[in-house]
Amino acid sequence: MKHKRPYYFIAPLMILIAWSITANLGIISPLFLPPPQTVVLELTHLFVSTQIIPDIAFTLYRTIIGFLIAGIIGIPIGLLMGYSDKIYHSLEFIVEFFRSIPATALFPLFLLFFGIGDQSKIAITSWAACLVLIIHSMYGVRLGKELRMKSANTLRVKGFALFQKVIFPEALPQIFGGMRIAISLSLIIVVVTEMFIGTSFGLGHRILDAQLVYNLAEMYATIITTGAIGFLINKSIIRVETGVVHWNGK
Amino acid sequence: MSAIELRKVCKKFEQANKQLRNLRVLDNISLKAKKGEFIAVFGPNGCGKTTLLNIIAGIEKSSSGSVRIDGKCPALAKVGFVFQNYNESMLPWRTALGNIELAMEGQKISKKDRMRIAEHYLKKVGLSRHKNKYFYELSGGMKQLIAICRAFAYDPDILLMDEPFSSLDYSTTRKMELELLNVWRETAKTTIFVSHDIDEAVFLADKVIVFSKRPARVKGIIEIDLPRPRKLEMLSSKAFIRIRNKMLRLSEYET
Numbered sequence: 330m331k332h333k334r335p336y337y338f339i340a341p342l343m344i345l346i347a348w349s350i351t352a353n354l355g356i357i358s359p360l361f362l363p364p365p366q367t368v369v370l371e372l373t374h375l376f377v378s379t380q381i382i383p384d385i386a387f388t389l390y391r392t393i394i395g396f397l398i399a400g401i402i403g404i405p406i407g408l409l410m411g412y413s414d415k416i417y418h419s420l421e422f423i424v425e426f427f428r429s430i431p432a433t434a435l436f437p438l439f440l441l442f443f444g445i446g447d448q449s450k451i452a453i454t455s456w457a458a459c460l461v462l463i464i465h466s467m468y469g470v471r472l473g474k475e476l477r478m479k480s481a482n483t484l485r486v487k488g489f490a491l492f493q494k495v496i497f498p499e500a501l502p503q504i505f506g507g508m509r510i511a512i513s514l515s516l517i518i519v520v521v522t523e524m525f526i527g528t529s530f531g532l533g534h535r536i537l538d539a540q541l542v543y544n545l546a547e548m549y550a551t552i553i554t555t556g557a558i559g560f561l562i563n564k565s566i567i568r569v570e571t572g573v574v575h576w577n578g579k
Numbered sequence: 580m581s582a583i584e585l586r587k588v589c590k591k592f593e594q595a596n597k598q599l600r601n602l603r604v605l606d607n608i609s610l611k612a613k614k615g616e617f618i619a620v621f622g623p624n625g626c627g628k629t630t631l632l633n634i635i636a637g638i639e640k641s642s643s644g645s646v647r648i649d650g651k652c653p654a655l656a657k658v659g660f661v662f663q664n665y666n667e668s669m670l671p672w673r674t675a676l677g678n679i680e681l682a683m684e685g686q687k688i689s690k691k692d693r694m695r696i697a698e699h700y701l702k703k704v705g706l707s708r709h710k711n712k713y714f715y716e717l718s719g720g721m722k723q724l725i726a727i728c729r730a731f732a733y734d735p736d737i738l739l740m741d742e743p744f745s746s747l748d749y750s751t752t753r754k755m756e757l758e759l760l761n762v763w764r765e766t767a768k769t770t771i772f773v774s775h776d777i778d779e780a781v782f783l784a785d786k787v788i789v790f791s792k793r794p795a796r797v798k799g800i801i802e803i804d805l806p807r808p809r810k811l812e813m814l815s816s817k818a819f820i821r822i823r824n825k826m827l828r829l830s831e832y833e834t
């Protein structure tokens with residue numbers, strides 16, 4: 330574990346060096362790619378002046394609410410689809426169909442139903458994350474070891490008890506894998522909706538605004554902030570995951 | 580009435596490749612086990628031993644023939660099954676104690692009694708101090724002992740064990756066998772123990788049924804008249820070696 334730390338920084342450092350060289354030597358015009366020091370300065374400014382804080386708060390709020398709704402709906406549906414062939418066959422078409430359509434293509438539909446406020450941003454996010462969670466939860470059940478079910482069956486552990494004591498815990502590692510993908514996807518969708526559906530706060534909104542006025546330093550500073558947030562929420566899920574599914578891979 | 584009675588049990592499997600003929604696995608297997616008897620089924624890999632246990636447990640259907648457990652059909656009997664692959668049959672998210680408790684959760688037994696019974700069996704096999712370890716934290720031998728405790732804690736009509744020690748090394752296997760006999764002696768459950776290890780079959784059983792290569796037929800039945808409790812010294816006794824040689828002769832020359 331201790332030796333992991335230095336490796337963490339190798340790739341980012343290399344990108345930083347390449348970026349610094351190309352931008353500072355003028356290989357790429359600063360109009361398109363400002364040098365790192367300018368972006369770091371801008372980043373500091375955004376945080377010191379607290380300008381960016383409401384944007385972070387709104388983006389996080391939408392991401393987390395969207396993700397939670399997706400979990401409440403998607404995980405039970407996925408588990409049921411994995412458990413019962415009848416439910417699987419009745420929903421398979423819909424899930425596979427919508428899974429191939431980018432959620433962002435459905436903007437107009439969501440705007441129609443949920444208006445142009447936060448509701449439609451959260452709804453689209455939930456939709457996309459929900460499909461991911463359905464599929465992972467379903468495979469969690471389907472990939473469960475048949476022998477574990479059989480052996481619980483020989484002990485007359487059946488019905489809901491079987492589901493609660495064997496099938497659900499067995500699906501948990503897959504569900505967590507799905508949650509990590511879903512939370513990253515949620516953040517992406519929220520940022521995109523903030524760019525295209527009117528709002529006064531949000532990282533996506535700030536990225537687009539900066540782009541429109543060619544303030545590329547601010548744009549990259551905001552993009553870096555978004556990436557850092559994605560990294561941190563992913564890490565926190567992994568933390569919970571290693572605590573909950575401690576048996577995974579053992 | 581025999582505790583277990585199989586009459587002319589046959590089993591054929593359809594092959595995934597439809598052009599191939601059905602795979603004959605069990606060929607007219609008849610056997611009887613008296614109440615409290617420990618029977619070992621000895622046969623080469625792939626001859627159909629696991630299939631036989633699955634049929635006795637009611638997990639799989641025979642193609643023909645009949646199976647009776649205390650006169651009942653397998654679906655109505657309480658069958659304790661110890662599977663070969665403990666990593667896929669036990670619950671890694673539970674502790675040693677929790678895994679044994681599972682055997683009693685499908686029955687009307689209070690939490691207190693479940694704990695008491697589980698701890699009793701843990702003590703019997705000498706694993707009391709590991710009771711709160713997660714299943715994955717135990718060694719292979721310990722895991723299989725927990726699986727055995729689970730089967731006993733279920734309080735079954737009969738016990739089926741499918742090469743439970745086949746993945747363990749020689750000396751661990753011998754140790755586990757002693758522990759198994761130690762628990763078994765207390766309850767004297769009617770047991771069918773499948774093995775492809777000659778020493779194991781002779782050391783544990785009252786009676787060894789020798790199977791042929793696939794499709795499995797009963798090649799012979801050997802009574803083991805070694806006294807109980809069995810001791811490790813017996814492995815090198817004259818009587819043991821005599822029985823062992825008899826079994827070798829019986830199993831080696833395929834007809």
Ligand SMILES: Nc1ncnc2c1ncn2[C@@H]1O[C@H](COP(=O)(O)OP(=O)(O)O)[C@@H](O)[C@H]1O
Nearest residue numbers: 592593602604623624625626627628629630631
């Ligand atoms: N469900 C099944 N479908 C088809 N063939 C099977 C099935 N189960 C077992 N077999 C075949 O039956 C034979 C006997 O298997 P098994 O009972 O597991 O042998 P053993 O336990 O003695 O090693 C093997 O050749 C195996 O491939």
Ligand SMILES: [Mg+2]
Nearest residue numbers: 628629663741
């Ligand atoms: Mg087998």
